[in-house]
Amino acid sequence: MTLLAVERIKLFSTRSPWWCMALAMVITIGMAAVIAANTDERFPLSVPVSQGFTNFGMVVIMVMAALAVTTEYRFGTIRSTFLAAPDRVRPLLAKTTVVALLSALVGEVIAFGSWGIGRLIKPDADMALNSAAEWRNVAGTGLVFAFAAVLAVAVGILVRQTAAAVAILLVYTMLLENLIGIIPTIGPKIQRWLIGRNSDHFLTAGNESFISEGGGADQPFGPWGSLAYYAAVCVGFLVVALVVAKRRDA
Known part of the structure; x- marks a missing residue:
């Protein structure tokens, strides 16, 4: 418990986590508000639509998690x-x-904030959380954020430099996974095993109104299996990072 308290103090004694958390919330909930305000009968507001920008907030939180290590x-x-x-x-x-617990909390605030702002702007829209899939789409965001933070910490431990860690995380999450999908023949087969596709599948499976590239029908696991696979990969990277940190000079 002493180490946890020390790490909590170190994390909150710098400005970067506060800025990252604020930026993640403002960007994601703000974009959800813009989308909600511009929906109509042709593009109705729904629970999945309100969650369409959570990945942007997750990227910012991953940067925060990497900074928690590389700054030291x-x-x-x-x-x-x-x-x-x-x-x-x-x-x-x-x-x-x-970092993972804080990221999970921010993820929940972002998810329920995006859902809540949609209900506030369009009170007549069908925004009720009636099904397990809709609850998973919103409440499951915290789990995805937590394991994303674990991965980001692992990357920070491995590369130890802020610029390198942030570049790796941004290129992979926002570029590489999508580029792999356009490789002829083998691209889609590889993409179904990538962690971003599996975390998205966990959040969106069962929400027929959700529109995404490729969908989730070809995923190797169900929604909870996809989460387990995603978590296993993130924790696996952390284990590798801990082994490397223990063997090399500080």
Whole structure:
């Protein structure tokens, strides 16, 4: 518990997490408000439509998670941390836990905020959470954000430089996964195993009104299986990062 408290203090003592959280909320909920205000009979507002921009908020939170690690390497404070806990694994796990829990909380605020602003702007729209799929679409966002933060922390531990970590996360989440899908023949087969496609499948499966490229019919797992696969990959990267951090110099 002491390590968790220390990591919480370190995280909230800098401005970058506050800016990242505020930016993620403003961008995502703001775009949800713009979309809700411009829906009509041809493009009606629904629960999945209100959640269409959560990935933008997730990218910002992943940057925040990476900064939680790379900032310590940049200013050398990680050496003091490792001197206090020579095994290195415990403080890094504590940092990952704090960042993941915070990311999950922000994800829930973003998801329910986007849903709530839609109901406020268009009170007559069908925005009720009547099915398990609709609840998963909204409430499941926190889980996706949490594991995305775990992956971002792992990348930060591995590369240790802010610019490199942020570049890797942005290129992969916003560019690489989509580019792989356009490769003839093998692209779609590879894409169905990528973590972004599986996290999206977890959130959107069963919501027939959701419109996405490729859909989720060809995914190898059901929604909860996709979440388990997504979580396993993120945690796997963290395990690799912890092994590397334990073996190399700080």
